[in-house]
Amino acid sequence: MTATLDTDAVLRVRQQVSDLHAELVRYGLVVWTAGNVSGRVPGADLFVIKPSGVSYDELTPESMILCDLDGTVVEGAHSPSSDTAAHAYVYRNMPEVGGVVHTHSTYASAWAARAEEVPCVLTAMADEFGGPIPVGPFALIGDDSIGRGIVDTLRDSRSPAVLMQNHGVFSIGKDAKSAVKAAVMCEDVARTVHIARQGGPLVPIPQESVDRLYDRYQNVYGQPGKA
Amino acid sequence: MTATLDTDAVLRVRQQVSDLHAELVRYGLVVWTAGNVSGRVPGADLFVIKPSGVSYDELTPESMILCDLDGTVVEGAHSPSSDTAAHAYVYRNMPEVGGVVHTHSTYASAWAARAEEVPCVLTAMADEFGGPIPVGPFALIGDDSIGRGIVDTLRDSRSPAVLMQNHGVFSIGKDAKSAVKAAVMCEDVARTVHIARQGGPLVPIPQESVDRLYDRYQNVYGQPGKA
Amino acid sequence: MTATLDTDAVLRVRQQVSDLHAELVRYGLVVWTAGNVSGRVPGADLFVIKPSGVSYDELTPESMILCDLDGTVVEGAHSPSSDTAAHAYVYRNMPEVGGVVHTHSTYASAWAARAEEVPCVLTAMADEFGGPIPVGPFALIGDDSIGRGIVDTLRDSRSPAVLMQNHGVFSIGKDAKSAVKAAVMCEDVARTVHIARQGGPLVPIPQESVDRLYDRYQNVYGQPGKA
């Protein structure tokens, strides 16, 4: 394995994953040490994840933990995030996923505490999530329950984010940055739709319009060749 | 067209439009890459707008996109904002408008998700908006529907901002700075009035008082000769 | 009047009033150019106030406006705040007041849009306000109506802050810093009590306890000789 660990790919993912935690802080998705980002190492059965219980100010590329797809530490001076098993399960079972993010962001977790999906009433939601943000099962940490709940829910959904009941958000993407974007957008629309509904009945978006928005955004938006 | 592109006017608008995006960030009106500012080039059938899918931290005057009033790129290395057609429609049809802003700011978008106008119950709203903030139609991206919805709604209103149903806010002004101010004030009053109504019935402001406040603010407030 | 203008007292108040606007920004009480602080010049019939329509980033001691107690500009290159007449009325009619602050802070303005006082259900409110935060009348800008509404309401109250109906907050203090503190605390308790009441019935504090808390805080709290 040592040969693999020396590659530039690992160093690049260490840097990306370390840096992306600052986006969780910037958008107010995390307090203290509660959230984490991971990224798959392209071309290897490995991923990089946050160390457990370390503050966001102290994160560096070097302090990130490199794990294999069983969640076993391959390289790292600290213990990996206590959510490592869930990340590993996603990477093992969704080969198209290159990044995973977990947060307890406020509004998303509020929907999760009611086990209620976020209805799709905003064009930005149709763009990014292609419909409602679904709810996954209540699952305890300690085995594959959380990972299985994430994968079973997201496999049947266009959404890159799942609200795990009584817990928080897991989001996925083709790389760590895309998964962070999904986590940021998930909290943003969870907040807007919550506030909207406090004021009265929501206006639904017709399914056909949701479909057209989702198709356009996934295939046209942004700079050519960029996420 | 090259002669026009060399003028100081284009450079000034590039700088203004680039800088004004920081105000969207400062006031929490945008997440990730979701909002955009544009400004008309004085004396030319051109406007400057944000590139698509580029983060606010990376914006520079040089990376802004110069478009003609059909929304065709005249100068720029990136694709323009995916909302460019809506901005262009406004500039074509409202010659008095020198700036346009689009956001998905939270409270304004919450009113939009209910297709409900924000009632005018604050003197600051009477000052800036001259009455309620109106709702525009549900419109899909891809043709002139959004632009037409904006113009049709704002033509019949004193308000410089419109809540596009299930979508977000478009605001206008005599220049880009005025349009940003309208976007900032729109979110501010959308939030205050939402919270006010959660607590019980609102006290209306008599129409005559709304009229007097609007007239004074538009003609007296601020430094002489300034917005 | 020139002799008076040269004194250190004027310079000190210019500096204090300029600096204190940063506290309005820090605590999120203002957007764009909407709030203002003023301070009386000790030993003179003069006060210093924010210029109108100037952004908080651009404020300097030199750009502050010096006015007499009729609100007439004595020294200053800009127009004074459009709320200057209200500040002047307070200084003319409440000689014990050395500072005045005006904001449209969100939660306080939300109570004002319902013309509802904030009930005293927090010990911090009893400390600072000695009871509920009262509501003043609806008053239009342009004459002494706002100033008279502030003074008439605060004369009968322990509270250093008043919620002007459909408008916002005016707060007073022995100096500008105390008035800013009252504005900050007013928004803080307006927010907490709003949120508390959204969740169910509030528990009142017995009047005798309110009285004891108010008396202790006004006479004992903080460093000896400090506000």
Add this chain to the structure above:
Amino acid sequence: MTATLDTDAVLRVRQQVSDLHAELVRYGLVVWTAGNVSGRVPGADLFVIKPSGVSYDELTPESMILCDLDGTVVEGAHSPSSDTAAHAYVYRNMPEVGGVVHTHSTYASAWAARAEEVPCVLTAMADEFGGPIPVGPFALIGDDSIGRGIVDTLRDSRSPAVLMQNHGVFSIGKDAKSAVKAAVMCEDVARTVHIARQGGPLVPIPQESVDRLYDRYQNVYGQPGKA
């Protein structure tokens, strides 16, 4: 006592307690001068606490106040926090406690204004608090009432935080950092659960699952040998 005051232990606690106030500011738990952190000096009957009425920007290790367990000042140029008697009572009666924090953080204080405990509907709450966050009695400042209310409530609870009725939060920990973490997490879950319940009925977590989560988190989470 002079010999004790010279030790490195006092200097370390002065530094920690001074620094930790920045976390209260960072997480928005305090406005103006309203909250305070204290830390017990290991191996001595002493604790370090914030001076009264001093702004968070001006705090330094040197300006912290050293008190004995009766709350009497041993070393310090200012008056100690007006909440010193409550901190002292906790240290006298809970020898396992090494840190105490007091705030009026918004959402926690909102539950306290209704005298309502925060129900345990989030796995992060089960982890940190082991069940609901309990409510302590209404108590006036000036004697041991507040301290006794804190101790009597927390002795019967797994929770390291108590909502003092109509007042705010007191939290405890094995050291000052742990008590700050409890204060941060208390506000975070008080906010999430408030928002969740505004949207409809909460889904409870079975007691057995709460117990398993609490046990794992207290014994396994984080880096070996760290809080």
